Amino acid sequence: MPGWYYDKKEIKNSPSAQDGLDFETEMRYRKEGARFIIDTGSKMDLGYNTTATGVVYFHRFYMFHSFHQFPRYVTACCCLFLAGKIEETPKKCKDIIKTARGLLSDEKFATFGIDPKEEVMTLERILLQTIKFDLQVEHPYSYLIKYAKCLKGDKVKLQKMVQMAWTFVNDSLCTTLALQWEPEIIAVALMYLAGKLSKFEVLDWSGRTPKHLRWWDVFLEDVTMDLLEDICHQVLDLYSTQPTAVPDSPPPKSQANPPTPRKSNGQDKSDDSAANKSIQMTDMTPYQYQTFTTAPPPAYPSVYSAPPIQVAPHLSAPPPHISAPPPTVFPQFVSHPPPFPPVVTGTAPPPTFYPPAAPHHQNQRPFYQPPP
Amino acid sequence: MDYRRTGSSMERNDGYEELFTIGRGAYGTVYKARDRNTGKIVALKKVLVPLTDDGIPKNTLREISLLKQLDTYEHPNIVRLFDICHGQQKERELIMFLVFEHVDQDLALYIEKNANRGGFSTITIRNMAREILNGVDFLHTNRIVHRDLKPQNLLVTHDGHIKLADFGLAKTYDFEMQLTSVVVTLWYRAPEVLLGLSYATPVDIWSVGCIIAELYKLSALFCGTSEGDQLNKIFKILGKPPRNEWPKENVAVRYESFEVVDPIGISHLIPNLCTTGKDLVLSMLKFDPNKRITALEALNHTYFTEEPINT
Ligand SMILES: Nc1ncnc2c1ncn2[C@@H]1O[C@H](COP(=O)(O)OP(=O)(O)OP(=O)(O)O)[C@@H](O)[C@H]1O
Numbered sequence: 108m109p110g111w112y113y114d115k116k117e118i119k120n121s122p123s124a125q126d127g128l129d130f131e132t133e134m135r136y137r138k139e140g141a142r143f144i145i146d147t148g149s150k151m152d153l154g155y156n157t158t159a160t161g162v163v164y165f166h167r168f169y170m171f172h173s174f175h176q177f178p179r180y181v182t183a184c185c186c187l188f189l190a191g192k193i194e195e196t197p198k199k200c201k202d203i204i205k206t207a208r209g210l211l212s213d214e215k216f217a218t219f220g221i222d223p224k225e226e227v228m229t230l231e232r233i234l235l236q237t238i239k240f241d242l243q244v245e246h247p248y249s250y251l252i253k254y255a256k257c258l259k260g261d262k263v264k265l266q267k268m269v270q271m272a273w274t275f276v277n278d279s280l281c282t283t284l285a286l287q288w289e290p291e292i293i294a295v296a297l298m299y300l301a302g303k304l305s306k307f308e309v310l311d312w313s314g315r316t317p318k319h320l321r322w323w324d325v326f327l328e329d330v331t332m333d334l335l336e337d338i339c340h341q342v343l344d345l346y347s348t349q350p351t352a353v354p355d356s357p358p359p360k361s362q363a364n365p366p367t368p369r370k371s372n373g374q375d376k377s378d379d380s381a382a383n384k385s386i387q388m389t390d391m392t393p394y395q396y397q398t399f400t401t402a403p404p405p406a407y408p409s410v411y412s413a414p415p416i417q418v419a420p421h422l423s424a425p426p427p428h429i430s431a432p433p434p435t436v437f438p439q440f441v442s443h444p445p446p447f448p449p450v451v452t453g454t455a456p457p458p459t460f461y462p463p464a465a466p467h468h469q470n471q472r473p474f475y476q477p478p479p
Numbered sequence: 480m481d482y483r484r485t486g487s488s489m490e491r492n493d494g495y496e497e498l499f500t501i502g503r504g505a506y507g508t509v510y511k512a513r514d515r516n517t518g519k520i521v522a523l524k525k526v527l528v529p530l531t532d533d534g535i536p537k538n539t540l541r542e543i544s545l546l547k548q549l550d551t552y553e554h555p556n557i558v559r560l561f562d563i564c565h566g567q568q569k570e571r572e573l574i575m576f577l578v579f580e581h582v583d584q585d586l587a588l589y590i591e592k593n594a595n596r597g598g599f600s601t602i603t604i605r606n607m608a609r610e611i612l613n614g615v616d617f618l619h620t621n622r623i624v625h626r627d628l629k630p631q632n633l634l635v636t637h638d639g640h641i642k643l644a645d646f647g648l649a650k651t652y653d654f655e656m657q658l659t660s661v662v663v664t665l666w667y668r669a670p671e672v673l674l675g676l677s678y679a680t681p682v683d684i685w686s687v688g689c690i691i692a693e694l695y696k697l698s699a700l701f702c703g704t705s706e707g708d709q710l711n712k713i714f715k716i717l718g719k720p721p722r723n724e725w726p727k728e729n730v731a732v733r734y735e736s737f738e739v740v741d742p743i744g745i746s747h748l749i750p751n752l753c754t755t756g757k758d759l760v761l762s763m764l765k766f767d768p769n770k771r772i773t774a775l776e777a778l779n780h781t782y783f784t785e786e787p788i789n790t
């Protein structure tokens with residue numbers, strides 16, 4: 108849909124920013140809102156398309172309104188509620204609120220006011236008006252599947268690569284990428300990233316002509332490596348940001364996320380220098396190791412012999428063909444317990460929005476059900 | 480909470496100034512209006528949406544968002560949809576405004592005006608027919624059945640181009656929301672609709688057949704006053720369908736109840752219709768919907784490809 112893409116400057120200059128909210132906090136709010144939609148959606152057995160659509164509505168909404176004015180969890184519920192109707196997976200508003208109630212602290216649920224359902228229903232109209240009734244949204248998933256079908260090479264490796272890319276797409280919802288680039292481009296970028304990390308080099312593909320240097324030249328024109336790397340880094344930045352115990356409303360500066368080695372989302376394109384951002388396996392390995400280790404507590408490092416791919420029990424059967432989205436065999440990076448217990452000082456409240464640090468089980472429910 | 484204020488100010492429809500009523504249909508009213516920000520003249524269609532316990536029904540949302548999505552193609556024969564906004568909520572209903580580009584007149588009026596001037600040239604008819612079919616083909620490609628094609632729902636721009644209007648909200652309208660005072664015309668209805676059978680894209684082709692005939696005839700081809708009478712009028716002109724084409728199931732109307740001895744025939748009624756034009760119209764007016772030509776096939780019919788014979 109034209110008109111729904113922004114450059115990084117515009118994202119930085121959001122209504123929340125104009126309302127005095129600092130950029131890091133806005134990105135955290137966006138991430139928390141997105142994660143909450145995903146968690147609520149998967150708890151209610153909504154498919155990946157419905158949750159992704161809800162998340163895209165959420166990001167678009169806050170390009171027109173401030174987080175100060177519209178509490179994020181109410182908006183998130185409303186986005187999921189609306190996405191359910193559009194994706195033909197409708198859920199009752201009261202059931203969504205019930206699920207949300209179970210996922211949120213009392214303090215956060217208080218933002219729903221005395222009549223939570225009325226709050227969400229009132230917001231439905233504001234949301235519709237804000238996103239201009241552009242309710243049909245495409246996601247990278249379908250492109251991922253489409254592209255994967257054209258790649259040639261070792262089936263098992265390809266499958267692993269696609270699974271990894273799929274998880275990156277899940278996680279990309281927590282960034283503002285859907286506000287910046289078309290789903291096709293995001294799919295290519297995250298397959299490129301997954302290919303690098305899983306050491307699957309695409310040497311041949313169907314539809315190849317002598318003009319094509321890269322497999323994605325079959326599908327997209329004018330995609331530069333700089334662009335792909337920038338997209339990859341926006342996703343990777345998610346894993347490098349340490350969840351810290353921060354209060355809910357704009358945190359004091361000292362509580363802001365620690366500086367990360369990578370630049371965060373939404374930086375100006377001008378300060379991207381491909382040289383210092385280029386993804387190289389040498390600098391990738393520790394980086395990505397850290398990333399993936401955010402899933403289990405450090406006590407289980409052996410799981411992560413590189414490449415960090417866990418084979419889920421149901422995958423030990425013959426590898427499925429890539430005709431359907433792969434099952435999620437990756438841990439959900441972002442909502443997992445932080446690798447190290449956050450330092451909770453006397454004044455800072457505990458991080459309630461992260462699930463309690465339970466040992467990571469292999470049979471943990473994937474947060475996206477593979478579609479039939 | 481202070482966003483309620485924001486909400487209500489957005490819900491007031493103060494972005495547009497209603498000038499006067501253009502048309503009143505069965506389900507809504509269309510106003511000529513002015514966009515207060517740009518000064519642009521628009522057509523504002525006011526639709527009442529019944530609210531459920533869970534807000535705006537999903538069928539309505541899906542239909543409206545499909546309309547918005549279709550609009551991004553900017554098809555030349557489809558009326559532009561600029562904006563959608565909602566007005567007040569009344570009890571269990573929500574007023575929605577669909578903001579369309581304003582088009583000078585509809586085809587009903589255009590035909591009426593030209594009838595007084597001796598009718599259209601063959602070239603004009605051919606171009607209008609092509610544009611209608613282009614629009615219909617676009618809708619069908621996007622899996623939309625118009626269901627109510629008629630001269631009132633075809634708009635004609637100041638330079639004589641056709642734009643389809645009033646489609647895509649069938650499910651939104653499916654509620655008992657019809658204004659009883661408005662008589663719904665049956666004249667362009669396909670037999671399967673009149674018989675109460677399930678229907679699909681061929682119903683639109685039937686309607687286009689009636690409309691093309693009307694462009695030559697300058698009055699409607701089949702003017703029934705009830706479903707039965709409409710079928711009767713159709714058979715009187717085209718003849719009764721063969722016995723074996725009469726639907727087997729779910730038909731309350733008996734084949735035998737229609738008595739047609741000598742069909743009048745379309746050439747007799749429309750002497751100015753050329754041979755290829757007649758062939759095209761008859762292929763659109765086939766009783767069996769499966770035998771009716773499609774919009775795409777129609778666009779490739781000799782009627783459109785042959786050298787114009789007279790003007
Ligand atoms: N964009 C427009 N510009 C100018 N006039 C219009 C426009 N849209 C509709 N009209 C006029 O208003 C009339 C009613 O509009 P429309 O058919 O959309 O409403 P409706 O209530 O759905 O009618 P119907 O009874 O056909 O369902 C049309 O017949 C036409 O004359």
Ligand SMILES: [Mg+2]
Pocket residue numbers: 504631632645
């Ligand atoms: Mg109409």
